[in-house]
Amino acid sequence: MGIEFSPLPVSNLDLLRFADHWSEKYPELTEVPALEPSQAPGQPGPQLTLQLSASVPPVRYWLTSTDGQYLVQLQRDRLLVNWRRTVEGNEYPGFEELRGRFEEQLSSLVRDIGKGETASIVVSSVEYTYFNRVVHDGRPSAVFRHLAEPSSELPGELLAMRFQEIRLLSETDGTRGQLTISSEPERDDNRTNELFTVSTRWFPEALSAGARLGELIDRSHEVSRAAFVAITTAEKQKEWGRS
Numbered sequence: 001m002g003i004e005f006s007p008l009p010v011s012n013l014d015l016l017r018f019a020d021h022w023s024e025k026y027p028e029l030t031e032v033p034a035l036e037p038s039q040a041p042g043q044p045g046p047q048l049t050l051q052l053s054a055s056v057p058p059v060r061y062w063l064t065s066t067d068g069q070y071l072v073q074l075q076r077d078r079l080l081v082n083w084r085r086t087v088e089g090n091e092y093p094g095f096e097e098l099r100g101r102f103e104e105q106l107s108s109l110v111r112d113i114g115k116g117e118t119a120s121i122v123v124s125s126v127e128y129t130y131f132n133r134v135v136h137d138g139r140p141s142a143v144f145r146h147l148a149e150p151s152s153e154l155p156g157e158l159l160a161m162r163f164q165e166i167r168l169l170s171e172t173d174g175t176r177g178q179l180t181i182s183s184e185p186e187r188d189d190n191r192t193n194e195l196f197t198v199s200t201r202w203f204p205e206a207l208s209a210g211a212r213l214g215e216l217i218d219r220s221h222e223v224s225r226a227a228f229v230a231i232t233t234a235e236k237q238k239e240w241g242r243s
Helices: 012-021 095-113 211-231 233-241
Strands: 001-005 028-033 059-064 070-075 077-085 122-136 163-170 176-188 189-201
Touching: 012 059, 012 070, 012 095, 070 095, 077 095, 095 176, 122 211, 176 211, 189 211
Parallel strands: none
Antiparallel strands: 001 077, 001 122, 028 059, 059 070, 070 077, 122 189, 163 176, 176 189
16 A cells, blocks of 8 residues: 655655664665656556656665565655565455554654655555465466356367456545556466456545545555455455455
């Protein structure tokens, strides 16, 4: 889960200083390229441009917990908190645990900016994403409900399918959003995996990091969870849990 906001007037060195304040919980630090700005529904995507500049390019810092399960991502316009299954059998800790960690890092970031006011961060998007690497027995229909009763009369048995579905969302106050569901087949050690993603993103108008932000985080989780339940089979839901 995470937020995108108006770029902070800070340097890469400032971000590194912020990250150092979080090192007790997230001691492992890695520098990676920054994410591109996202686009609200109906807006054109980013244009490919050639930039010749002597300035330092923006970066993103990955801060990882000792056990590798929790990952905080920080850049000038992003704060993301992720959970990753690093050991087979580890259970997802649940939305509330992840939300608590996110709120803790956001509060720390607000303090580190120096103004001590949540209005210093102007949020442009809020997201919650499920990412699953699904192992199955060669039957995608065992994972995805819409494949359990194939409408196609094509010969042969379905082995793998690549798909993406994007839906526009709208809240009663006019806030627009986007739900993206996708799956990519992957072969690994003679097994068939599916890289399955369900992501909900809201695009509020100049939202400060206050109560409404918490509402949109909760709503993002609700929509992603509902989409997850709607598209996966009961068998897989029981296996993964509905959290």
